[in-house]
Amino acid sequence: MDKSTTQRSFLQTLGAVAWSFVGLRRKRDFDEDVGAMNPLYVIAGGLIGVALFIILLMGAVRLAV
Template sequence: MPAKQRSFAQTLNAVAWSFIGLRRRRDFDEDVGALNPFYVIAGGVLGCALFIALLLGAVRLAVA
């Protein structure tokens, strides 16, 4: 039985947990067939942009 496709919000949640490294193996195994690859890429790009923005903000605070 094929896994039900995850929504964009559910994909963002999976990507966010993966960014911090706290993804359970069981959840990862369930998501492998259910996540839309385009959503994963979009979530990764958004997460990376947010991370860079936070780093830039921290640097600006430190040097100000």
Template sequence: MVEANKPVPKGGFFRLLKTVFWSFFGVRRRSDFENDVKLNPLHVIAAGFIGMALFIIVLLVVVRLVVG
């Protein structure tokens, strides 16, 4: 149950990073999912692409270290 008088904090940069990070693992709390309304969808998409690029770069570096 959500209290009507309880203010929901506006989404910030670290909250956006946290949202994208946990989304990669598919693990989210229902309360976090309900509060995602405060986040800008364009920022979430951009952070998702940046996270994906970083993940691919880390994988490539690990593979090069193991293979070569």
């Protein structure tokens, strides 16, 4: 079975989402992940990433004020 057709785990999906947030994802890795990631994992990972980003921003504002 080809690696690109196997389903990615939740942690692997979180890693892919994290790299996407940063913008440092190789096209080859992106192409492999597109068909192998569970859409629910991607949505959950995106929500977790957004929540962490908001918490980070709120913490930075508290430190600045």
